[in-house]
Amino acid sequence: MCASIFTGVDLxxxxxxxxxxxxxxxxxxxxxxxxxxxxxxSKADPAPHFAARFAAKEAVIKALSGLDLYLERNRIEVFNxxxxxxxxxxxxxxxxxxxxxxDISISHTETSAIAFVILYTDPKKxxxxxxxx
Amino acid sequence: MSDSEKYxxxxxxAFGVDESKLNAELTYQSIKAWDSVGHMSLIAELEDTFDIMxxxxxxxxxSSYEKGKEIxxxxxxxx
Numbered sequence: 001m002c003a004s005i006f007t008g009v010d011l012x013x014x015x016x017x018x019x020x021x022x023x024x025x026x027x028x029x030x031x032x033x034x035x036x037x038x039x040x041x042s043k044a045d046p047a048p049h050f051a052a053r054f055a056a057k058e059a060v061i062k063a064l065s066g067l068d069l070y071l072e073r074n075r076i077e078v079f080n081x082x083x084x085x086x087x088x089x090x091x092x093x094x095x096x097x098x099x100x101x102x103d104i105s106i107s108h109t110e111t112s113a114i115a116f117v118i119l120y121t122d123p124k125k126x127x128x129x130x131x132x133x
Numbered sequence: 134m135s136d137s138e139k140y141x142x143x144x145x146x147a148f149g150v151d152e153s154k155l156n157a158e159l160t161y162q163s164i165k166a167w168d169s170v171g172h173m174s175l176i177a178e179l180e181d182t183f184d185i186m187x188x189x190x191x192x193x194x195x196s197s198y199e200k201g202k203e204i205x206x207x208x209x210x211x212x
Contacts, residue, residue, distance in 0.1 A: 016170045
């Protein structure tokens with residue numbers, strides 16, 4: 001059995017995260033987890049890090065739309081492993097979302113941040129009962 | 134300040150546009166500032182302004198200046 005693969009990509013202009021509205025706590029809480037806020041604010045310039053994470057969340061939302069699923073931005077969490085490679089965690093009770101495997105790649109220039117996400121089903125499992133074909 | 138004025142101010146704060154832009158033509162992605170980042174800025178402004186927490190479906194459905202008025206009516210905000 002083959003895995004089903006869903007992709008998402010998003011590009012964000014970093015300067016959007018230098019604006020006063022994007023620095024308000026209510027906006028940050030809507031879009032980012034406390035862990036992500038702590039991580040980004042630990043950087044000399046948090047904006048590129050917020051932008052990259054926002055792009056990651058949008059990319060996940062786009063990929064999930066292929067399954068008719070949705071997850072709020074502040075329930076999609078980006079972590080970095082010990083060598084700095086990003087990975088995703090989904091804070092939800094939705095079994096369909098939790099059963100998905102994921103991979104993510106993030107990059108940025110001085111002006112833009114981009115994220116590319118792949119969500120895929122485990123080919124060893126039978127998803128026919130919970131996913132549309 | 135009336136609720137209508139507060140509603141308009143949320144758009145002005147989130148998008149930095151002139152008040153003349155606040156009309157039925159203003160929809161998601163109709164102006165540069167109303168992209169995904171701007172959308173969440175607007176929702177945060179509205180939640181702060183009216184002291185509400187919008188449901189996920191309403192955040193997704195908030196696709197225009199006029200549609201937003203319908204959605205806020207669900208939170209007893211008459212515009």
